[in-house]
Amino acid sequence: MGSMLAQAFVYLVAALVVVPFARWAGLGSVLGYLLGGVLIGPFGLGLVGEEGADVMHFAEFGVVMMLFLVGLELEPERLWRLRGPILGLGGLQVVGTAAALALPALAFGLPWQQAVALGLVLAMSSTAIALQSLAEKQLLKTDAGQKSFSVLLFQDIAVIPMLAGFPLLATVAVTAADDGHGGGSIVDHLLPWAHAGVVLAAILGVIGAGRFLVRPALRLIARSGLREMFTAASLVLVIGVTLLMTTVGLSPALGTFLAGVVLANSEYRHELESDIEPFKGLLLGLFFLAVGASIDFGLLVERPGVIVGLLVGVMAVKAGVLVALARGSGTPLGPSLLFAAALCQVGEFAFVLLSFTERGGVLPPEITRPMVAVTALSMAMSPLVLALWERAIAPRMRAGAGPEREADAVDEENAVIIAGYGRFGQIAGRLLRSVGHGVTVLDVDADQVEVLRRFGQKVYYGDGSRLDLLRAAGAGRAKLLIVAVDEPAKALEIVHTARRHFPGLKILARARGRAEAYELLDLGIEGVYRETYDTSLRVGVDALRLLGWHGHRAVRAARTFRRYDEDGLAEMARLRHDQAALVTTARERIRELEEILQADQAEAKELQADPGWDADGLRAAAQAAPRPER
Amino acid sequence: MRADAMSLTEPPFAGAESRVLVLLAHPALHKSRVNRRLADALRGLDGVTLHDLYDAYPDFDIDVRREQALLLAHPIVVWQHPLYWYSTPAMLKEWQDLVLEFDWAYGPRGRALEGKLLLQGITTGGRADAYQPGGFNERDLRGYLVPAERTARLCRMTYLPPFVTFGTHRMDEAAIVARAADWRALVVALRDGRVDPARVAALATLEATDLGA
Secondary structure, three states: OOHHHHHHHHHHHHHHHHHHHHOOOHHHHHHHHHOOOOOOOOOOOOOOOOOHHHHHHHHHHHHHHHHHHHHHOOOOOHHOHHHHHHHHHHHHHHHHHHHHHHHHHHHHHHHHHHHHHHHHHHHHOOOOHHHHHHHHOOOOOOHHHHHHHHHHHHHHHHHHHHHHHHHHOOOOOOOOOOOOOOOOOOOOOOOHHHHHHHHHHHHHHHHHHHHHHHHHHHHHHHOOOOHHHHHHHHHHHHHHHHHHHHHHHOOOHHHHHHHHHHHOOOOOOOHHHHHHHHHHHHHHHHHHHHHHHOOHHHHHHHHHHHHHHHHHHHHHHHHHHHHHHHHHHOOHHHHHHHHHHHHHHOHHHHHHHHHHHHHHOOOOOHHHOOOOOHHHHHHHHHHHHHHHHHHHHHHHHOOOOOOOOOOOOOOOOOOOOEOOOHHHHHHHHHHHOOOOEEEEEEEEEHHHHHHHHHHOOOOOOOOOOOOHHHHHHOOOOOOOOEEEOHOOOOOOOOHHHHHHHHHOOOOEEEEEOOHHHHHHHHHHOOOOEEEEEHHHHHHHHHHHHHHHOOOOHHHHHHHHHHEEEEHHHHHHHHHHHHOOOOOOOHHHHHHHHHHHHHHHHHHHHHHOOOOOOOHHHHHHHHOOOOOOOO | OOOHHHHHHOOOOOOOOOOOEEEEEOOOOOHHHOOHOOOOOOOOOOOOOEHHHHHHHHOOOOOHHHHHHHHOOEEEEEEEEEEEEOOHHHHHHHHHHHHOOEOOOOOOOOOOOOOOEEHHHHHHOOOOOOOOOOOOOOOHHHHHHHHHHHHHHOOOOOOOEEEEEEOOHHOEEEEEEEHHHHHHHHHHHHOOOOOOHHHHHOOOOOOOHHHOO
């Protein structure tokens, strides 16, 4: 316990000391974490990770979390729409890079199986570094950013067949037992084809469980209404998948990624995201710290020529392939170079694949050890390469001829978010949907969410007063937020949060009655709707009609009444501030009712005298004058 | 939505054999002196459907399919309304805009109303002498009813000369009662098929007395 806390303390302090400094120096947080890792690692101050495996063990869980979130972002439909760039660009990148790297490996005398495996492993880029850096520099939405995303996506998926297929490439006798991956894998001694079978079965198991087990379980937990239980469930899910994957000798990152994709369509996606997000933020930092700490400077000092040569060679080949691909798809030179800069490092999947191939006897340790070092170093170089692009290329691009093409709108965030989809929110939502306006719905009633989902609506489980959830639902880009929750305090909370953090978002809010309407009117939102007001007014209209009133007259009376009433409401909302006490007690509500009724009496004459189509004056004039008009 | 309000607005169908559809358009019937009495004179007549548009659609949300069904069910259509700004009240204009659909009421395939009769029952504040060349309104009333007449023609309907009550501002109770009886007599004659469109076509306005014994 004590040593764990001490380690956590060291990591956090390293992050706190180095990361802000790196940001200030314009190097980005990723490089900051990496430098922090180097600082505290065995080759720096030696504060942590005397055994590198410990650190990497920590690190893997950061990636696990990140991939779960990457998976959650990847709805199968979105995946399908991006299939062109993903399969085309991504496929060519992996195959092309693998080939370009395997050929020199062959030339160095490696067997073809090893050359192919090595090429494929090194073709991987770092999703963590590339996405984090691009997002940080706000380049994710550019053409190059979207291309990078597509390629990373393909790589994420390509890992599955690689993990399944690598055992077939085994050429080296497996000697070493488990190398610190704990738990012990049940598949280590299986034949390659059986191994591949177990891997496939595990993957299908995660998909099936995600689809048929996890959602009902989450529904039950959501029904309990305890937020921390949901957070616990999210963590249990990720940790559980991690344990399962470790048991069958698969990468936990891959498993949680799959679990994420399976759950991307579920109503709990936003809730899972906002629960895991803080853990992921810290753990991803931890991951970068661990990468920094794991850089084997010993090997670098021992054989600097080989390591640096490999590092430069691999990155140059990867960058070359990337530039060629981007240029080939019609991207101008500047963005092509960004594409290359973002993806030319070797990614965290390589760690996973290298340890997997080593244990599976695909690649000998003499190859994997330096490659781990090259991978870590290339990741450390990556932010520098991006910074270089930013300094040297970006200014010229802006000065250059054509303006960069606006990024394709990959997000299909809806323009309208409805918080609370009960009796009230549904009606507005159904109207919007019926005319083709998509709405993103947030609701905390698990049963209701389930029913709505069954009817194919886009409904998410969650409480709209949480900033992270609003953000995840796209409040930053939406035009309109409809607050339709039935609890007045919650409605106010949501409006407050949305007003403060999304000033551009227009807000329409449901109010229970006058007192609640005052509070909302004070906030200056676009619309305040007393929940039973319109219905009650309609009852009044129909009552008048059953009393013999002409329909149009009754409707006009109600319209006039409404106008007076709303003016009065707005006025009282203002006056209220002059009074010492707010209208909160029942007695004060009664007193206010008296005031309203008195005002009604005062206005009654005006309310009853509809000046429209009044012929009295005309008739009098006609009778007085010799010539009648009209 | 409509279901719960339906019982309040259902027009009184005068049985399956109803022949005359009277579309009454007055936005403030409770303030009306003459139109209300004219309408009252038609209430309860067999074969006459009195349909108060401002009561049926108080918020102007006209049910087009229902209106078209009513039109199809009646061979004779009457617009009863005060003359507002030389035209129909807003509701009746909205009714024309929405109900008389292209290729239903008019257009190459618009034959739904073919052969039906259209009669306007109009009240005006101005006296008859105000509606003549050199009068206050500078031309005779038919000059202001050209849009309605053309609308009927476009819909392949036969436009009858209008029943006009002039000078409503100066009518006393006796005059109103008499006028209501005239209106009732004309509508009954229409219902009973005693109006021959060809015979009355040349008239400027139509009264029950024009139909002879």
